[in-house]
């Protein structure tokens with residue numbers, strides 16, 4: 057199995073929200089209102105954590121809100137990403153996917169079937185950092201084959 061690690065260490069005061077109870081605080085702090093449509097889009101993302109693309113989010117949201125447009129879904133996703141409630145998952149040569157898992161985690165990308173999985177990470181472990189470096193946020197993508205494709 058081949059695993060490539062793409063590591064991006066983001067310095068700064070990235071706040072990590074761990075509990076859904078903190079969602080409202082997060083929204084208030086960001087000055088973004090959770091409109092009905094944004095709530096729907098967030099609900100769709102939380103319902104099935106398989107990292108859908110914007111188009112997939114659109115198709116799923118459309119089942120609940122038939123009048124919603126792809127443009128609106130894009131706007132909702134953008135606003136949710138700005139609040140930090142939703143993360144963008146960017147993998148090379150693939151459309152952006154969206155993730156509403158607020159726990160600190162990494163993404164495992166299956167190179168055969170293209171599925172994306174959440175894997176938990178332990179902050180600051182496993183990396184040999186020179187003295188003086190402090191990790192505030194880790195964005196790590198793992199690549200390889202998922203259990204289904206490894207058979």
Ligand SMILES: [Zn+2]
Nearest residue numbers: 155157163174
């Ligand atoms: Zn995720």
Ligand SMILES: [Zn+2]
Nearest residue numbers: 166169202205
């Ligand atoms: Zn797979």
